[in-house]
Amino acid sequence: MEILWMLIVGGIIGWLAGLITGRDIPGGIIGNIIAGFIGSWLGGLTLGSWGPVIGGFAIIPAIIGSIILVL
Template identity: 40%
Template sequence: MNLVIWLIVGGLVGWVASLIMRTDGQQGLLLNVVVGIVGALLGGWLISPLVGAGTINQGSLSVAALGVSLVGAVLLLGIVNLVRRGRVR
């Protein structure tokens, strides 16, 4: 059951990040889940030590964990846009 919640929350985080970065039309449900989970890993590696909060990958479903995961997902989409187009939208 924990895996299902992890996939749902990862999909929501990825979807919100894609709305922020305006890439929602280019990605579907599966890519939103991947962006949410990989973005949470990136946020856990870069941002979590700075703010002292966990991520959704660490089993924590708090507002701080969702924020760290969202910032990580936005960073991931920014990096992908930078590599693909040469600029961040």
């Protein structure tokens, strides 16, 4: 169940990054999930793990990292 929750939260993070930047992420839902996972890793690496944590992702650094990845 935890893996499913991580996939859902990763997809939402990637989708938000695409909305904020105004760019379409290739690959649809799978692309959003991948952008969410890589963006959360990038955000955690550069900004640390602060803010609310949902599904194993620190939300604020994950969104910022995903935005950087999409740009």
